[in-house]
Amino acid sequence: MALLEVENLRTYFETEAGLARAVDGVSFSVDKGEVLGIVGESGSGKSVTSLSIMRLVPQPPGRIMPGSRILFQGRDLLGVSEAEMRHVRGNDIAMIFQEPMTSLNPVYPVGDQIAEAIRYHRGVGKREARARAVELLRQVGIPDPERRAADYPHQLSGGMRQRVMIAMAISCEPDLLIADEPTTALDVTIQAQILDLLAELRERLGMAMILITHDLGVVAQVCDRVVVMYAGQVVEEASVDDLFREPRHPYTEGLLKAIPRLGKPVERLAVIPGTVPSPTAWPVSCRFHPRCPYGWDLCVEAAPELFPAGEDRAAGVGGVSGGALVSGEGRGSAAVRTSRCWLERHPERREEVRRRTGAFEASRTGYAEAPAERWHAASAAEHAAPEPERAPPEAPARPLMGDPDTEEDVRR
Numbered sequence: 288m289a290l291l292e293v294e295n296l297r298t299y300f301e302t303e304a305g306l307a308r309a310v311d312g313v314s315f316s317v318d319k320g321e322v323l324g325i326v327g328e329s330g331s332g333k334s335v336t337s338l339s340i341m342r343l344v345p346q347p348p349g350r351i352m353p354g355s356r357i358l359f360q361g362r363d364l365l366g367v368s369e370a371e372m373r374h375v376r377g378n379d380i381a382m383i384f385q386e387p388m389t390s391l392n393p394v395y396p397v398g399d400q401i402a403e404a405i406r407y408h409r410g411v412g413k414r415e416a417r418a419r420a421v422e423l424l425r426q427v428g429i430p431d432p433e434r435r436a437a438d439y440p441h442q443l444s445g446g447m448r449q450r451v452m453i454a455m456a457i458s459c460e461p462d463l464l465i466a467d468e469p470t471t472a473l474d475v476t477i478q479a480q481i482l483d484l485l486a487e488l489r490e491r492l493g494m495a496m497i498l499i500t501h502d503l504g505v506v507a508q509v510c511d512r513v514v515v516m517y518a519g520q521v522v523e524e525a526s527v528d529d530l531f532r533e534p535r536h537p538y539t540e541g542l543l544k545a546i547p548r549l550g551k552p553v554e555r556l557a558v559i560p561g562t563v564p565s566p567t568a569w570p571v572s573c574r575f576h577p578r579c580p581y582g583w584d585l586c587v588e589a590a591p592e593l594f595p596a597g598e599d600r601a602a603g604v605g606g607v608s609g610g611a612l613v614s615g616e617g618r619g620s621a622a623v624r625t626s627r628c629w630l631e632r633h634p635e636r637r638e639e640v641r642r643r644t645g646a647f648e649a650s651r652t653g654y655a656e657a658p659a660e661r662w663h664a665a666s667a668a669e670h671a672a673p674e675p676e677r678a679p680p681e682a683p684a685r686p687l688m689g690d691p692d693t694e695e696d697v698r699r
């Protein structure tokens with residue numbers, strides 16, 4: 288049994304602009320001792336996913352929708368009382384945030400804050416908690432921890448504060464640590480040190496981790512497996528090795544092409560055109576279609592499922608049922624690769640577009656005129672409503688882009 292299983296998680300917010308479907312049917316699992324990366328651009332729903340696991344989504348305006356399940360060691364956290372949940376937070380699952388100053392209390396010395404957390408969760412005496420706090424500061428690499436324990440948060444550098452947060456998070460030896468962009472606010476050298484620390488703690492304590500980041504370099508350094516999120520959904524899941532060797536989803540491909548590679552000169556890095564759409568108006572069918580260089584009519588006619596991808600596709604492993612991934616027989620979640628993209632069903636389209644344009648490397652002139660865009664604009668009014676399920680058409684229709692070769696293409 289996986290340590291954590293998130294099943295069909297949907298977290299919506301009531302906003303002035305309408306219902307924001309920030310997290311919309313997300314499923315993944317984390318095994319004991321495993322490090323899972325969650326990547327995606329800003330606004331893809333990474334933080335809302337982690338806050339939902341901790342049941343820290345502000346309600347209202349937020350709401351975790353019926354049918355969502357968050358199984359931790361087999362128990363659905365969405366069904367437990369608030370008192371039980373307080374016990375889970377800290378004892379079983381701990382979380383560290385991007386900006387430690389928002390989580391540390393500015394008017395107490397850091398040693399006292401860690402000791403307080405230990406006393407609260409472990410029920411030990413003051414003196415013992417204090418000694419353990421100093422020991423934890425030592426473990427996370429803070430020099431002269433006895434003296435530093437008396438410092439207030441503002442007396443520490445950003446990197447030191449993040450180490451204090453990590454010390455607090457691991458103080459009760461959680462089974463799962465969720466780190467939401469733990470290094471984004473730090474400079475590159477300190478970033479590397481904090482990542483090394485997390486990797487070392489994972490080895491030493493055997494704890495599982497969810498590492499949320501928009502930086503694929505961080506994923507490569509620390510994670511075993513990756514979930515790529517786009518527009519509130521999981522669009523690809525793979526082992527880190529597989530993902531970097533052969534990204535299957537066009538969005539992942541775009542993210543990877545946007546990273547500079549050492550020793551590989553390029554004229555300019557590819558960027559994914561456009562921005563993440565608003566969660567109150569996700570594009571219909573494939574939510575990536577307005578930005579996708581591979582898209583064709585099928586992508587706006589029917590929403591792709593999370594299909595088995597790459598070698599899994601060839602082997603006919605796995606499948607999807609009601610939005611939740613069903614593993615192939617005898618295979619753990621770690622072995623399954625999936626991609627929410629019609630290219631898994633129509634691989635010839637991938638080859639054809641690459642031959643013609645080089646995908647993200649090509650310029651996207653005239654893209655705004657693509658029929659998918661017009662279709663999207665025309666159906667904007669329907670976006671707030673859940674999309675109807677439709678049977679996928681059999682074969683790919685006309686391409687969206689490319690060299691116009693008929694009168695009709697020119698008009699398009």
Ligand SMILES: Nc1ncnc2c1ncn2[C@@H]1O[C@H](COP(=O)(O)OP(=O)(O)OP(=O)(O)O)[C@@H](O)[C@H]1O
Pocket residue numbers: 300301302307309327328329330331332333334335336345348349501565566
């Ligand atoms: N309290 C809230 N009220 C309304 N909308 C919210 C609220 N919290 C988050 N959202 C919306 O949910 C969407 C997903 O946000 P989320 O913070 O999960 O993104 P993210 O992937 O973590 O991005 P980033 O990389 O910037 O941290 C965003 O569009 C955001 O505006």
Ligand code: SF4
Pocket residue numbers: 536537538573574575576577579580581582583586591627628629630
């Ligand atoms: S389904 Fe179509 S538009 Fe969506 S990512 Fe795949 S090729 Fe692109």
Ligand SMILES: [Mg+2]
Pocket residue numbers: 333334335467
């Ligand atoms: Mg975030």
